[in-house]
Amino acid sequence: MSDGLNMSRRIRRTPYTDSVEKLGVRGFSVVNHMLLPKAFQPTVEEDYWHLRRHVQIWDVSCQRQVEISGIDASKLVQLMTPRDISKCDIGQCMYVPIIDSDAGLINDPVLLKLAENHFWLSIADSDVLLYAKGLAIGKGFDVSVKEPEVFPLAVQGPKAEKLLVQIFGSDVSKIGFFRFGWINFCGTKQLIARSGYSRQGGFEIYLKGAHLGKKLWNTIWEAGKNSNILPGCPNLIERIEGGLFSYGNEMTIANNPLEIGLEKYCTLDGSIDFIGREKLQEIAKSGVKQKIKGIIFDGDPCPTCSVPWPVTVGEKQVGAITSAIWSPRFKSNIGLSMINHKFWEKGQPVNVHVPNEAVYNGKISDTPFKD
Amino acid sequence: MSDGLNMSRRIRRTPYTDSVEKLGVRGFSVVNHMLLPKAFQPTVEEDYWHLRRHVQIWDVSCQRQVEISGIDASKLVQLMTPRDISKCDIGQCMYVPIIDSDAGLINDPVLLKLAENHFWLSIADSDVLLYAKGLAIGKGFDVSVKEPEVFPLAVQGPKAEKLLVQIFGSDVSKIGFFRFGWINFCGTKQLIARSGYSRQGGFEIYLKGAHLGKKLWNTIWEAGKNSNILPGCPNLIERIEGGLFSYGNEMTIANNPLEIGLEKYCTLDGSIDFIGREKLQEIAKSGVKQKIKGIIFDGDPCPTCSVPWPVTVGEKQVGAITSAIWSPRFKSNIGLSMINHKFWEKGQPVNVHVPNEAVYNGKISDTPFKD
Numbered sequence: 001m002s003d004g005l006n007m008s009r010r011i012r013r014t015p016y017t018d019s020v021e022k023l024g025v026r027g028f029s030v031v032n033h034m035l036l037p038k039a040f041q042p043t044v045e046e047d048y049w050h051l052r053r054h055v056q057i058w059d060v061s062c063q064r065q066v067e068i069s070g071i072d073a074s075k076l077v078q079l080m081t082p083r084d085i086s087k088c089d090i091g092q093c094m095y096v097p098i099i100d101s102d103a104g105l106i107n108d109p110v111l112l113k114l115a116e117n118h119f120w121l122s123i124a125d126s127d128v129l130l131y132a133k134g135l136a137i138g139k140g141f142d143v144s145v146k147e148p149e150v151f152p153l154a155v156q157g158p159k160a161e162k163l164l165v166q167i168f169g170s171d172v173s174k175i176g177f178f179r180f181g182w183i184n185f186c187g188t189k190q191l192i193a194r195s196g197y198s199r200q201g202g203f204e205i206y207l208k209g210a211h212l213g214k215k216l217w218n219t220i221w222e223a224g225k226n227s228n229i230l231p232g233c234p235n236l237i238e239r240i241e242g243g244l245f246s247y248g249n250e251m252t253i254a255n256n257p258l259e260i261g262l263e264k265y266c267t268l269d270g271s272i273d274f275i276g277r278e279k280l281q282e283i284a285k286s287g288v289k290q291k292i293k294g295i296i297f298d299g300d301p302c303p304t305c306s307v308p309w310p311v312t313v314g315e316k317q318v319g320a321i322t323s324a325i326w327s328p329r330f331k332s333n334i335g336l337s338m339i340n341h342k343f344w345e346k347g348q349p350v351n352v353h354v355p356n357e358a359v360y361n362g363k364i365s366d367t368p369f370k371d
Numbered sequence: 372m373s374d375g376l377n378m379s380r381r382i383r384r385t386p387y388t389d390s391v392e393k394l395g396v397r398g399f400s401v402v403n404h405m406l407l408p409k410a411f412q413p414t415v416e417e418d419y420w421h422l423r424r425h426v427q428i429w430d431v432s433c434q435r436q437v438e439i440s441g442i443d444a445s446k447l448v449q450l451m452t453p454r455d456i457s458k459c460d461i462g463q464c465m466y467v468p469i470i471d472s473d474a475g476l477i478n479d480p481v482l483l484k485l486a487e488n489h490f491w492l493s494i495a496d497s498d499v500l501l502y503a504k505g506l507a508i509g510k511g512f513d514v515s516v517k518e519p520e521v522f523p524l525a526v527q528g529p530k531a532e533k534l535l536v537q538i539f540g541s542d543v544s545k546i547g548f549f550r551f552g553w554i555n556f557c558g559t560k561q562l563i564a565r566s567g568y569s570r571q572g573g574f575e576i577y578l579k580g581a582h583l584g585k586k587l588w589n590t591i592w593e594a595g596k597n598s599n600i601l602p603g604c605p606n607l608i609e610r611i612e613g614g615l616f617s618y619g620n621e622m623t624i625a626n627n628p629l630e631i632g633l634e635k636y637c638t639l640d641g642s643i644d645f646i647g648r649e650k651l652q653e654i655a656k657s658g659v660k661q662k663i664k665g666i667i668f669d670g671d672p673c674p675t676c677s678v679p680w681p682v683t684v685g686e687k688q689v690g691a692i693t694s695a696i697w698s699p700r701f702k703s704n705i706g707l708s709m710i711n712h713k714f715w716e717k718g719q720p721v722n723v724h725v726p727n728e729a730v731y732n733g734k735i736s737d738t739p740f741k742d
Contacts, residue, residue, distance in 0.1 A: 004375065004376065004397055004398030004399070004409075004410070005375065005376035005398065005400070005401075006398045006399065006400045006409035006410065006675075007675050007677040008400065008617075008619075008620055008675070008676070008677060008694070009619065009620045009676060009677060009678060009679060009693050009694070010400075010496060010617065010618070010619030010620045011400065011401065011619075011677070013678055026375055027375030027376065028375070028376065028377065029376070029377045029379065029381075029382065030376075030401040033496065033497075033619060038375075038377035039377065100504050100508070101504075101508055106501060106504075125381060125404065126404075126498055126501065127498035127502075128501070130477060130497065130498055130499070130501045130502035130505065131498075131501035131502065131504060131505045132505065133471050133472075133477075133502060133505065134501065134502045134503065134504065134505020134506040134507075134508075134509060135505040135506075135508060136505075136509070137471070137472055137505075137506060137509060137646055138505060138506045138507070138509015138510040138511075139509040140509075147624075246379075246381065247381070248379075248380065248381030248382075248404060249379055249380045249381045253518075275508055304377075304378050304379070305379070305380060306378040306379060306380060306382070306384060307380060307384055308380060322380050323379070323380070
């Protein structure tokens with residue numbers, strides 16, 4: 001009983017919440033002041049196998065969009081991220097870490113370039129809207145910064161493409177990975193991207209217009225019955241195995257992007273200007289002191305990790321696990337952890353301290369975890 | 372089962388979470404990416420009567436502090452709010468609406484002035500940290516903006532003062548309303564303010580140092596046993612009756628402070644400069660088109676309001692209720708609502724549409740609700 005979630009307007013419902021409730025959702029999380037369904041199947045493992053084999057429909061409306069448009073839009077977006085956004089085409093999605101002047105991570109959204117000087121940042125759990133507003137006001141930029149009425153719905157899993165082609169036509173197939181196109185739905189044009197928070201393939205429909213939510217959900221649901229469709233949500237086993245990191249879990253404002261292995265998204269040669277550049281160049285020069293790594297560890301299926309679990313070598317704490325779960329494929333517990341540079345080599349033996357439970361033997365691994 | 376809350380590191384535990392779990396907390400909300408206990412007693416009504424008669428201890432760590440310090444600190448804080456902060460003494464708490472350039476509310480925190488150019492903003496549910504960072508960077512201000520390790524613990528109710536005097540000494544009595552002083556605890560100096568999110572009186576201890584959390588909780592809990600202390604949390608009946616508004620519920624970024632009745636906290640004569648001033652002056656000149664009001668309405672005890680409930684007069688929607696509950700004192704349902712200016716007079720008959728339930732007769736009331 002201790003894990004009930006008290007509802008209020010502040011914890012915003014989505015256009016799909018009625019539908020997920022009707023389908024028996026068993027729990028929610030809260031992301032960006034909005035409900036994110038977190039459990040449908042009796043176990044995370046059943047959900048995991050289904051996601052890997054069939055197709056699921058996910059209410060990910062909590063991936064709020066921060067819309068930045070106007071004359072100075074590109075300038076503002078570039079200031080916020082170390083990634084060179086001049087390389088982003090219209091119709092492209094780009095993963096862009098956002099940092100502050102200390103190079104601390106503020107968010108790790110996906111940027112969608114809708115037009116020259118017209119962007120959406122599809123955000124993880126922090127109010128990027130307020131950071132962008134503060135910067136725009138402070139700099140006196142000529143931009144509009146707002147949260148539009150857009151409610152992403154993900155269709156994930158190996159059968160996702162076939163299902164969406166069946167509903168929306170064969171053009172869906174032509175959309176490349178991390179690219180987006182447009183579909184017609186009820187007389188409206190809706191954005192669809194080949195993206196999503198799983199490694200099983202699929203799409204995200206960025207629905208504009210809450211009133212169309214029930215209809216969109218039902219259209220996909222009905223058409224999906226032949227494909228064994230089920231309601232779903234980001235699956236913790238699949239996400240950890242696949243090395244998909246989560247803002248607030250694996251990374252916070254206390255971390256810089258190099259610690260999270262995001263070097264390839266950081267242009268540090270001075271060719272672009274962004275907030276935190278000097279600090280990030282310094283860090284790159286001296287080398288990071290900790291980095292995100294996988295850990296495989298013993299024991300029965302572990303409980304939920306809701307506080308960092310200390311990781312030790314001998315008497316020394318060398319890091320902490322921030323997300324962990326039993327992997328049915330690896331037949332072992334697996335976790336994501338921030339680990340001291342002296343102990344981050346693959347195969348390094350460590351001890352994992354699960355609070356109020358026990359200490360387990362483990363070893364450092366790369367991510368994604370590999371067979 | 373549909374209201375379970377899935378736990379993760381991202382939904383941060385507090386130094387008091389172990390204690391509230393031990394005492395049988397029955398539910399949480401999430402505020403500022405942190406757990407807020409939401410239910411202990413079997414009913415909200417039992418909790419309500421207890422709060423009005425005795426003393427309660429509340430984990431309100433989710434009231435995160437945004438610490439702004441440095442040469443330009445006053446300048447930055449003043450830019451963020453229409454309230455004249457030059458009138459704030461060291462040792463004073465001040466309720467300061469924060470707005471953007473469109474005069475939309477970003478938060479409604481309590482400002483604590485620790486020293487010249489050293490402030491805490493004790494925030495409601497939005498990342499003021501990011502707004503302040505954006506502004507500071509954009510303006511090139513010489514300030515530090517961060518979230519310190521401070522975890523407020525509230526002691527509320529008519530017996531709060533006596534209890535805290537017993538534990539921390541008689542100086543606690545000398546602290547005026549919305550002023551703060553300092554207490555000694557385990558060799559540390561801790562800030563204590565006469566404040567809190569109820570109309571029953573009490574204090575908030577802004578504990579610095581998570582490791583002292585359990586000890587502080589237990590010290591108050593043990594000493595409080597003679598005063599019939601219970602664990603508690605902001606009580607929905609008490610808050611609505613008392614006209615305490617909640618950011619995200621009664622107000623969002625779509626509202627300006629004049630709609631929320633915060634005129635007295637807005638200096639619009641041009642003597643201070645802040646973001647959104649021109650827009651707010653315009654709104655003041657033309658008059659607001661809607662305002663927050665109470666509504667008393669018929670029916671059996673109403674369900675939880677998790678989406679705005681339409682309020683109509685004849686065929687016309689004239690507003691919406693955003694929080695509502697059965698009041699045992701008024702023996703009626705009461706709600707807080709945003710109401711069109713043509714229908715906001717006290718006594719105006721309205722209809723309240725509770726989704727999937729019924730339409731009830733109601734009438735407009737002032738807040739706080741009065742006997």
